[in-house]
Amino acid sequence: MEPTTGLILRRITQTDLSVSAHKLATLILDGIAWKDGYNGLPRGTAAFTLSSLAAKMGVSRQYLSVLLSELETSELKLEREKSNGKFAPWLFRFAAFDDGEQTHDLVSGGGDTSLSREESNKTIFMGQINIDGCSNVFRTCWAELIKAAKSALPCWNVDTQVIWERFLAFNRARGNSKVPAAFLLGFMRRWRTSPSAGASPEAPPAPQPAQNPRERELHEQIKAAPSSNRQFHASDLCRVIGQAAYDARIAAVIRQFGCPRFTATLAVHGRAVLAGEISR
DSSP, X not given: OOOOHHHHXXXXXXXXXXXXXXXXXXXXXXXXXXXXXXXXXXXXBEEEOXXXXXXXXXXOHHHHHHHHHHHHHSTXXXXXXXXXXXXXXXXXXXXXXXXXXXXXXXXXXXXXXTSOOXXXXXXXXXXXXXXXXXXXXXXXXXHHHHHHXXXXXXXXXXXXXXXXXXXXXXXXXXXXXXXXXXXXXXXXXXXXXXXXXXSSOOOOOOOOOOOOHHHHHHHHHHHTSOGGGHXXXXXXXXXXXXXXXXXXXXXXXXXXXXXXXXHHHHHHHHHHHHTTSSOO
16 A cells, blocks of 8 residues: 555654654655656655755754654654755655555545545645635534645644635635635645735744743753764763663653653763763
8 A cells, every 4th residue: 555645644643753853744744746756756755955944944954953863763764865966955755654564554444535645645625615605614624624734834833713714804805706725725835924814015024932941951952962973972871871871861851851752862962972971
């Protein structure tokens, strides 16, 4: 059984990851080509530069590397390669779905309309939307489609009803009484944070909230030790302090920050580098 967008999305939600890693996995999933040659990519791969991924995530390149490492070591088995030269984008794929038997139990029945079709593996919006119809999206057939599609779009964190109301207001302002359903997907893809639904100039982006001091402390510790060297750091630190003490340090960081074990491990390595116990 070939993997689909819905199949991989369910595996992503079932995998124990940080919130940011879940979002990153969904962004990569949205860019996957499901036909050989689509956008010049092999089937099942997505292409991104690290700078574009960092911009989409709203994180630094350093923290993006941490998130990519988390996905690489997770059950999703994210793989990446750059086979077309220094300035070419990275190619990403989820290697966990190479074995069809491993994903057989996740394949839904034919009645699951939230899955996309084999032809495109994208959520399909078909039909017409009556702009003067019901104002409550949950009394229409569009609520589930909006929720399924928005997870990898700019409006991923916006309430479904808010999206619907702004879509209706946008079309009413233009005198539209009925539009193709595909207009709704296009509206979501071009989502802006400005509350105005009209054609007024786009409002400047809202300032990013100040980072939580605890998160900043954790990120500073992680930055001290490059995640690409994590296996060497683990080996060196265990040689210095022993496996039991190493595990105890990781447990202490998890208790202190409430973070996943992978993140705590990187923080322990960073602390050891800062303390001079191991080299960077």
